[in-house]
Amino acid sequence: MGFAEKADCPVVIIADIDKGGVFAHLYGTLALLSESEQSRVKGFVINRFRGDVKLLEPGLQWLEEKTGKPVLGVLPYLHGLHLEAEDAVISHQHVEDGQRVLKVAVPILTRTSNHTDFDPLRLHPEVDVHFVGKGQSIPECDLVIIPGTKNTRTDLEFLKENGWDQDILRHLRYGGKLMGICGGYQMLGKAVHDPDGIEGIAGSSDALGLLDLETTMIREKTLTRVSGVMQLPGQDPVPVTGYEIHAGVTKGPALNQPLIRLDQEVDGVMSDDGQIFGAYLHGVFEEPDACTAILKWAGLKEASRIDYHLLREEGINRMADAIEENLDMRRIFELCGVQQSGNAP
Incomplete structure (x- = not known):
């Protein structure tokens, strides 16, 4: 009022x-x-x-x-109505009994951002998305996705406090796939530096050390819509669209072979063993062919093609x-x- x-x-x-x-x-x-x-x-x-x-x-x-x-x-x-939630996690999802599904776990950080990244997965009939809250362990699954965050270093510490870093290492040992989006992508590297205190107290934090890259926070924030082509290992190129909104610059040898080529830049990194995928791109699951390609990489070999834009409209x-x-x-x-x-x- x-x-x-x-x-x-x-x-x-x-x-x-x-x-x-x-x-x-x-x-x-x-x-x-x-x-x-x-x-x-x-x-x-x-x-x-x-x-x-x-x-x-x-x-x-x-x-x-x-x-x-x-x-x-x-x-x-209105039964079955889908409207995007502006700033909340929608946890309910219907999966048919006995249906072959890809199990996806998303740890919810204290400052998780861009929750709508996961709406296309929640609406996919062959994907079961489980949001993991504070104090819970990451369950057995096919794919773990670390979401974006409004404060990477603070949520990196929160992730470690909950023991999720150890859960992720166990998940990888058993052959599971791991994806990081934006801030989650930054956490996959060796370190996150914030020399000017852009997101909080100035300093550096050791990250998960799963990709050979480091991120430094800068005052100028990237905020742009992008489109381009994504090619995952062993797959054909597919169109991709989305947006970037982040304050960090990421550099390192891991970026020498990018998976996504956008209008003016490149994005997307995968580990040598093909288990770990990181990118800044939000909305990557909204493009039907890109979503299908990522689900195939994660283990769903015959994924249905879902037009999320049509469902949203x-x-x-x-x-x-x-x-x-x-x-x-x-x-x-x-x-x-x-x-x-x-x-x-």
Whole structure:
């Protein structure tokens, strides 16, 4: 509400009925606001309702009478809906019993970033993604992926404190594959240096020592969308797209044979034994052929080709259709000061 006060804009309160107590949630939230904040609230929306909305109408009438605020609509529960989470880990996943799957483990760091990197894997019918939390051991799996992080040295220490470095070494001894993305890629090298204290206290940290490279943090941050070609050992070249967002510069002999050739640079390193793959590229699993190639490298020889971009657009369109059909869009547009054409709903 502080933002709404600062921006001087109207507010709609949305509550998830699937969690229960929706009327107490809406009524109580409004009651706890200051008078100026209450005046900004122009209505309510109830989300994720299962069943016949007519059964809810007495409650909606009660809420409007008690608060003097309109209910602008009730959105249905959309089964199987995929929308990207902005900054959270979505752990639920459905895998058919008896289906041949590639088991992927992702240790969750204290400052894990770009969680959406793993959405294409979670939605893949032949991949079982397991997120490993603090105090848990990395389970037996085919592929371990160390994710990106907002603070490489701090999360490198966190990884070691949880014993995940030893879990990873055991995983490699048993022939498993290991991948690092962005900050996770930096951890695979020999050391991470931060002489200017870009991410915290200045200094250097010994990394996992699995690739012959080192990373130095610099003030100028790389932030760019890229496209190019990736060629994993023994496979044909495939198109790849994504983005880079990092503060480090990585150098070392391991980069002499890059796996990914982008518009203006190269990326991607693999160990001599073919077990370890590191790259700065976020979104690498979103390109269907690139995802299939990495899954094949990790052990899924006959991976289905999944069009993640299509799945994402379908989810957005489903949500947009539900909003248009179930909310009072005319009133909402009026709250936003948007002029509608005569044919608008």
